[in-house]
Amino acid sequence: MTDIPSGQMTWRPPGSSECALHLRHNASEPWRSYKDFPQYVVPDPPGFSEGYATFLALLKQNWQSL
Numbered sequence: 001m002t003d004i005p006s007g008q009m010t011w012r013p014p015g016s017s018e019c020a021l022h023l024r025h026n027a028s029e030p031w032r033s034y035k036d037f038p039q040y041v042v043p044d045p046p047g048f049s050e051g052y053a054t055f056l057a058l059l060k061q062n063w064q065s066l
Contacts, residue, residue: 004040009058010066021051
């Protein structure tokens with residue numbers, strides 16, 4: 001995961017009851033499931049929440065957690 005654009009992450013987009021990792025590159029875009037960005041997905045270790053490894057990897061790439 002090198003040279004990727006920065007963006008924003010949230011676990012629960014506004015108006016959603018689903019608690020899962022969602023991403024967008026900027027605030028003008030709608031939230032989308034992290035699975036819609038296969039280039040960023042990092043496999044989760046057994047027992048971890050779905051998307052957690054991707055969340056940690058993107059934090060290291062200066063993505064913003066909202």
